[in-house]
Amino acid sequence: MPAAVLGGVLCAGNLVHDVVVRPVESLAWNTTAWVDSIEQHMGGNGASTSYALGILGVPVRLLATVGRDSPADLWLTRLAGVGVDVGAVVRSPAPTPATVALVNSRGDRFFLHRAGASREAFTDPIEFSPELARGLSHFHLANPFALPHMRRHARQVLRRARAAGLSTSLDTGWDHSGRWLEDLGPCLPETDLLFPNAEEACRLAGLEDVAAAATRLRELGAASVIVKLGAAGCELFTEEGRLPVPAFHVEAQDTTGAGDCFVGGFLAALHRGRDWLDAARFANAVAALSVERLGATTGLRPFDETEAWMAQARPAPYSSASRNRPK
Numbered sequence: 427m428p429a430a431v432l433g434g435v436l437c438a439g440n441l442v443h444d445v446v447v448r449p450v451e452s453l454a455w456n457t458t459a460w461v462d463s464i465e466q467h468m469g470g471n472g473a474s475t476s477y478a479l480g481i482l483g484v485p486v487r488l489l490a491t492v493g494r495d496s497p498a499d500l501w502l503t504r505l506a507g508v509g510v511d512v513g514a515v516v517r518s519p520a521p522t523p524a525t526v527a528l529v530n531s532r533g534d535r536f537f538l539h540r541a542g543a544s545r546e547a548f549t550d551p552i553e554f555s556p557e558l559a560r561g562l563s564h565f566h567l568a569n570p571f572a573l574p575h576m577r578r579h580a581r582q583v584l585r586r587a588r589a590a591g592l593s594t595s596l597d598t599g600w601d602h603s604g605r606w607l608e609d610l611g612p613c614l615p616e617t618d619l620l621f622p623n624a625e626e627a628c629r630l631a632g633l634e635d636v637a638a639a640a641t642r643l644r645e646l647g648a649a650s651v652i653v654k655l656g657a658a659g660c661e662l663f664t665e666e667g668r669l670p671v672p673a674f675h676v677e678a679q680d681t682t683g684a685g686d687c688f689v690g691g692f693l694a695a696l697h698r699g700r701d702w703l704d705a706a707r708f709a710n711a712v713a714a715l716s717v718e719r720l721g722a723t724t725g726l727r728p729f730d731e732t733e734a735w736m737a738q739a740r741p742a743p744y745s746s747a748s749r750n751r752p753k
């Protein structure tokens with residue numbers, strides 16, 4: 427049986443104001459290009475996973491640092507609307523992190539990111555006071571690589587979470603500094619569920635083969651490794667062995683944040699007492715609903731509605747597990 431996530435989830439990560447512009451085919455300085463749409467969406471690993479947990483009915487408290495600005499007001503109101511406790515979110519004088527994504531007609535994306543308040547976030551390791559952890563039984567660390575301070579003391583944070591009686595999970599994200607295992611290696615023995623995508627698993631382990639990489643990450647201390655494989659679904663590496671679980675068939679519109687929604691779905695299924703296979707299928711479904719719509723969390727729906735959707739959905743045609751591209 428997987429580590430039961432019986433109570434709610436304390437989720438630490440970033441919240442990002444995303445502006446998506448499409449289509450943009452080329453950039454010519456000192457000219458104006460007319461585009462079809464300029465949309466704003468809620469992004470960031472911590473915000474997306476928390477939103478998924480909230481709409482799926484799991485008690486969740488978000489730990490993040492945002493600005494004292496209107497994008498933060500907008501997205502915190504949206505999170506609270508699905509039941510996410512945003513009372514511990516810190517307001518910084520720095521602006522809310524923001525990303526402008528330029529998307530061309532083929533779906534290729536170019537990101538401009540301003541870290542803003544993320545640079546101020548988690549300057550000290552989280553202290554899991556009884557008030558902070560009240561009613562919660564699991565700690566999820568959503569992409570320490572996006573949080574410059576957090577990456578330095580992620581191991582200590584995970585240790586403290588366990589000392590406070592919480593089980594732990596970690597979504598790796600892409601390491602733009604290229605340090606990978608140097609920073610994340612010490613975290614692995616403190617991690618119950620590790621959620622890398624295929625490319626991240628390979629970079630971390632320093633191996634070419636996804637299965638060999640996942641096995642290595644377990645040897646280095648992660649109790650279970652769940653590898654996200656994009657349109658191919660996911661593969662579980664647990665004490666029970668290796669289990670590939672295919673994705674659902676959807677017309678993909680926007681894969682941004684699919685991994686964060688996947689994690690929310692996985693933890694929500696465990697919260698309901700589901701086993702590994704059911705949790706992986708459910709996570710694939712939540713992520714499929716995410717990729718079907720523009721914006722990381724726009725397509726998500728409550729737990730029972732997600733199950734009803736699964737009952738009529740088709741599995742994706744088989745595609746061999748390929749390594750994801752950096753983003």
Ligand SMILES: Nc1ncnc2c1ncn2[C@@H]1O[C@H](COP(=O)(O)OP(=O)(O)OP(=O)(O)O)[C@@H](O)[C@H]1O
Nearest residue numbers: 623654655656657659673678683684685686710713
């Ligand atoms: N084209 C697709 N069709 C169906 N499901 C998909 C598709 N792309 C992604 N998914 C689902 O989303 C999950 C997570 O996607 P992916 O493997 O890209 O994670 P990730 O790289 O961590 O994503 P993120 O962009 O959020 O970091 C997959 O495991 C799968 O369930």
Ligand SMILES: [Mg+2]
Nearest residue numbers: 599623685686
């Ligand atoms: Mg990811």
